Amino acid sequence: MKTLKIIPFLVFTTLFIFGCEKKSEQITTIEDYSKYLNIKDNKSVTFANNEIDFWQKKHDAAPNQPSYLGQLASNYGVLFEYTGNIKNLYKSEELLLQANEEYNYSRVSTIRSLARNYISQHRFKEALVLANKALAIGEGRKETEKLLFDVQMELGNYPEAVKNLNSIKDHQDFDYLIRLAKWNDHKGDLETAITFMEKAKDIAEKYDNKSLKIWSYSNLGDFYGHAGRIEDSYNSYLKTLELDPNYTYALKGIAWIVFSKERNTKEANRIIDAIAANHNTPDFYLLKSQIAQFEGNKQEELKNRNAYFSMMEQNNYGAMYNKYNTLIYADDKNTAQKALDIAKIEVDHRPTADSYDLLAWSYLNVGEPKKALEIVQRHVVGKSFEPKVQYHLAMIYKSNNLAAKIAPIKQELSGSLYELGPNFENKVNQL
Secondary structure, eight states: OOOOOOOOOSHHHHHTSOOOOSSOOOOOOHHHHGGGTSOOOOHHHHHHHHHHHHHHHHHHHOTTOHHHHHHHHHHHHHHHHHHOOHHHHHHHHHHHHHHHHHTTTOOHHHHHHHHHHHHHTTOHHHHHHHHHHHHHHOTTHHHHHHHHHHHHHHHTOHHHHHHHHHHTOOTTOHHHHHHHHHHHHHHTOHHHHHHHHHHHHHHHHHTTOHHHHHHHHHHHHHHHHHTTOHHHHHHHHHHHHHHOTTOHHHHHHHHHHHHHTTOOHHHHHHHHHHHHTTSOOTHHHHHHHHHHHHHTOHHHHHHHHHHHHHHHHHSOOTTTTHHHHHHHHHTSTTTHHHHHHHHHHHHHHOOOHHHHHHHHHHHHHTTOHHHHHHHHHHHTTTTOOOHHHHHHHHHHHHHTTOGGGHHHHHHHHHTOHHHHOGGGHHHHHTO
16 A cells, blocks of 8 residues: 655654554554553663763863763763653753863764754754864764764755765665665655665664664654554564663554554553653643544543643743644634744744645645645645645645645545544545
8 A cells, every 4th residue: 555655753753643544453462562661660761860970970070071071961862862851952962062162163973962962952954054063074974974964854955965875875884774764765765765774674683783773673663654564563663662661662653553553542542641651741742632632522632732732831842843833723723823933933944845834734724825835836746745744735725726636645645544643534535
């Protein structure tokens, strides 16, 4: 079955665009994953905290050693990865800024670390400045070119991204293969993307590299899901959890299968609640709101959506949730203008087809269908294969009385209901 595709590398974009098919088919087994739901010990968090104590004492004793700051920053980054606490990401940034200043921005590895921190914060233009600074120094050029590919992809600078990809070409190199997979997925060639990701997985297994195996299995879980290979997706997530029982990203993937494929909302909520107890981020509330919407529970839907915005107010997430805020605000005529304002910022931050889709969708919802059509024709058509983007495109065509253009999109979307979600099933049918 042919599906529309997305790039699955960021935690936030992956989980909110999946959906389910009409026929409920049992893929998961509770006994497979329940043992991972209530683990009280997180060895990675304990180790990171111990490392922070160790390096902080060394830095206190010798504050003129910037290398200690890098060690501290790295471990705060681990805490962010496992807890979702945004304060740890900002603490890591603070330490990296201090280290770079003490090195006078001459140490390439420390510059790259700060750039990757900015990528996590969706501060892509600032990350590009740092990547180019590292490139100008020249040391570790290959690693810098990998970073440049990542940044250029986020910014939609695809010709530059390809140049960087070609510069690191090596079919025996894990880092090259995963980027080649990402590039093919961006082009809409999911089958080829999976092939390269599987080759990367083989390398990780050959060298028995635990961290690379975890990364490979979890991302293959995403890719298989996009391809409609749900059982393969599920098994990949389980393999991830066997290596790291606290890897909540894989548990999120399983929760999505339970909701999306099996439509077991009670069990999906149980998994999500267990994850959120140790890894609390705003996106969990959006997922629970989505589940409540499917159940027809308006009160619970609004409760979770309000909890999402409450968490956004309590923490400074910068631009990290701009996409989701835009989509939520655009769905309500009373807040559609706010969606448009955010979409304009997002296009400035990262002028990709997906960002222009948000802008066009916002214009449609403030009552400017012709403006929306103009934007998608120039910046979106043929440049993004993400199902929700295609749905927006169909709706924009519909609003502009271009019925002939809708039929092929509707056919594609009918094969992408697993990605779009049960709440989109009627919407697609009504196109």
